[in-house]
Amino acid sequence: MLTRDDVRKIALSMPEASEEPHFHMASFRVAKKIFCTLHAPEPRIMLKLDPEDQHNLVEGGVIEPVPGSWGRKGSTFIWFEKLAPERLPELMRLAWAKVAPSRLVRDA
Numbered sequence: 001m002l003t004r005d006d007v008r009k010i011a012l013s014m015p016e017a018s019e020e021p022h023f024h025m026a027s028f029r030v031a032k033k034i035f036c037t038l039h040a041p042e043p044r045i046m047l048k049l050d051p052e053d054q055h056n057l058v059e060g061g062v063i064e065p066v067p068g069s070w071g072r073k074g075s076t077f078i079w080f081e082k083l084a085p086e087r088l089p090e091l092m093r094l095a096w097a098k099v100a101p102s103r104l105v106r107d108a
Helices: 004-012 051-057 085-099 102-107
Strands: 018-022 025-030 033-038 044-048 063-065 075-079
Touching: 004 018, 004 025, 004 033, 004 085, 025 085, 033 085, 044 085
Parallel strands: none
Antiparallel strands: 018 025, 025 033, 033 044, 044 075, 063 075
């Protein structure tokens, strides 16, 4: 089962990723753009995915669009305690690549 520490470690392993506060939660950014937020107290993260990726990855009770317009643009909730641990690095990479500068994506 994934923990908050696992989420943080994977997010910060992305090239040039940093952690900054975002309202009442931690956010992970590249080039000042958020690709992941870590919610509290619930075991949930938000990943900024491409809407097509989001559509293909939705999994009832584990991966679901954020309600409203943010969700239609690709913002996706993931209940990380229910997610198979080996899936998070790939999902995190998709979110990171969505907002990272093209030079970073190309070199990663």
